[in-house]
Amino acid sequence: MAELAAVDPARAAEYAFGSYLDGDGRAAPSFERAVDAWAVASDIPVDEGLLIRARSVWDLTRAERAAAEAQRVAQAAERRARLEPVKWSTWEFSGEIRFGSLVTAEDFDARDFTDLGKIAHTGAGTEEGLDNLALNSARHAHLAGGNQGVSYAFVVNSQWTVDLLVYTRSVCRRG
Numbered sequence: 001m002a003e004l005a006a007v008d009p010a011r012a013a014e015y016a017f018g019s020y021l022d023g024d025g026r027a028a029p030s031f032e033r034a035v036d037a038w039a040v041a042s043d044i045p046v047d048e049g050l051l052i053r054a055r056s057v058w059d060l061t062r063a064e065r066a067a068a069e070a071q072r073v074a075q076a077a078e079r080r081a082r083l084e085p086v087k088w089s090t091w092e093f094s095g096e097i098r099f100g101s102l103v104t105a106e107d108f109d110a111r112d113f114t115d116l117g118k119i120a121h122t123g124a125g126t127e128e129g130l131d132n133l134a135l136n137s138a139r140h141a142h143l144a145g146g147n148q149g150v151s152y153a154f155v156v157n158s159q160w161t162v163d164l165l166v167y168t169r170s171v172c173r174r175g
Contacts, residue, residue, distance in 0.1 A: 095120050107169055152167060
């Protein structure tokens, strides 16, 4: 913002308002409330000229957000149409790792997260093999060089990408 203000000092407040809308003002319900909150927080006097420039920033920001949301919704619809639960090649892996009620992220170390990350991003590393993957189906993988393991499933999230849901961990082999 400092660079932009240096180029055109008269528009410094306008640049600041755009930054505010990208941060604290993101959830402002109306232009008026956003300007009021920003002016108070920034200790900036609001005049008619500033209101006109701020309105254009508001309108542009809202249009950009609407376009991004429309694109996000369209992409999710495309993923939904393409997704086949028993055909992993139709999935888009999110790379997200979620944890069930029996485990948390704190139950795993950096090496475990490397292994889980590979599974979450590609599906590779499952003991059942890629050709046997299916959504919402129990799977397992070995950790710590095979001495430990996790049980998990691949689940679809609200964006129609596929997350890894880890729901239990074994810290030793039986027998």
